[in-house]
Amino acid sequence: MAQIPDILQASIAAGSIELSLVVPVFNEEESVGLLIDRICEAMDGYEKSWELILVDDGSTDRTLPNARKYLDRPGLELIVVELQRNFGQTAAMQAGIDMASGRLIATLDGDLQNDPRDIRAMAAALDERQLDLLVGWRKDRKDDLLLRKIPSWCANALIGRITGVKLHDYGCSLKIYRSSIIKQVKLMGEMHRFIPAWVAGVVPSSRIGEMVVTHHPRAHGASKYGISRTFRVILDLLSVLFFMRYKARPGHFFGSIGLGTGALSALILAYLFIDKFMFGNDIGARPALIVGVMLFLSSVQLITTGILSEMIARTYYRDDETPNYIVRETFRPKG
CATH class of the missing domain: 1.20.58 (Methane Monooxygenase Hydroxylase; Chain G, domain 1)
Structure with a gap:
């Protein structure tokens, strides 16, 4: 397990930041500005301190300069992390988590399909239900039935059966973590889909829950995923099963x-x-x-x-x- 850097431990202990929002983005030049606006609107009136960490995963368009325009926006604590090349969503998410200093960490996609207005309710529910991880459930999912929904349903059922962590929607990027827990988990490969399974390796599955969240149809750009993702999920699931049961032996x-x-x-x-x-x-x-x-x-x-x-x-x-x-x-x- 990855160790928490001393500087982050001190920051978390001091409680300087209550909530860190981590958003990996890749070639989202049309939506990144609107994303920041919606996050600011959703967090308006939030009584505790929060920060937004955008991780540019090697975008080849104007995603990075468009995001940097918001660095001096009043009332916004924004950190933009530029990765040297495209490392994939898992690595970008790990970079944002490593950079985050909040007591709680929220992750969401940068394509505007996740609704930032769900974040505050999820953060409150995490503490109220005494959980270490709260996963979003896109119950009314606005995606293509054949290419996205059916493969996702099959994958969720298979993942739940093999890992023992029963959730309706493993693939939803909208999640809330306790920083002290997620920083004990090192994400590798393309394992962001199995974060609940990784977290179950350091806490009881009873401290992992889910909550229905809003899901919007994609308004800008094109999806980075296709039907081939299903086969990668199966291979990744085999790796997760091996690591969960035999990583140390x-x-x-x-x-x-x-x-x-x-x-x-x-x-x-x-x-x-x-x-x-x-x-x-x-x-x-x-x-x-x-x-x-x-x-x-x-x-x-x-x-x-x-x-x-x-x-x-x-x-x-x-x-x-x-x-x-x-x-x-x-x-x-x-x-």
Whole structure:
């Protein structure tokens, strides 16, 4: 697990910022200004301190300069983080979370489909229900049925069954976290869809809840996702399952399969040994001999892989601070 930097621990303890809003954006030049306006409108009258962190994930249009125009907007504590290239939504989200100093952290998409007006209610519900993570549920989702809704329904059911965290909508980016919890989780690859599963690795699933939120149809730009996302979700889900159960002990995963394969090999070879030396039958051309030998070799390889995985895991836990993104520049209000 990633460690919380000392400077952020001090900031959180001091309570200088109550709520940090983290928004990854990529090629959203038409909507980024409207996004900031809507967030400011939604947070108008909020009695506690808050900040907005926009992470530009290597946009190739005018998203970054359009966002920087709002740096000196009165009453807005805006931080714009420019990543060196496009690292993906997960890395951009991790960069924003690392930068955030609020007691609570909210994440949402930058395409205006999430409604910022839900944030304050979710923040209040998180404390009221004594949760560590509150996930938005797009119950009335405004997306294409075939390309987005059906694959999402299937993925949510599969994820819930495998991970044990029962939610209606894993893919909703609108979430509220306790900063002290989410900063213990290091997001990798394209694992933002499985954040509740990662959080369940550090807190009981009973402290993870959901809340119905508003969802708007996309008004500007084009979706960055297609039907191919479904296949990536399946592969990522297998990785999540492995990390949740065997991250600290990968040798048990490979070793169990290796021992099972070795036991089957031993049974086949023992049968052939008895058939050869007790009954005098020729076994040299029998397929069972080849299968038994191949299973034995596979068993040795799997057990060896398990040992190597244990060594790599121990190295990983000693060096778990390498970020999965590179910040080119950070922009803050002048003065």
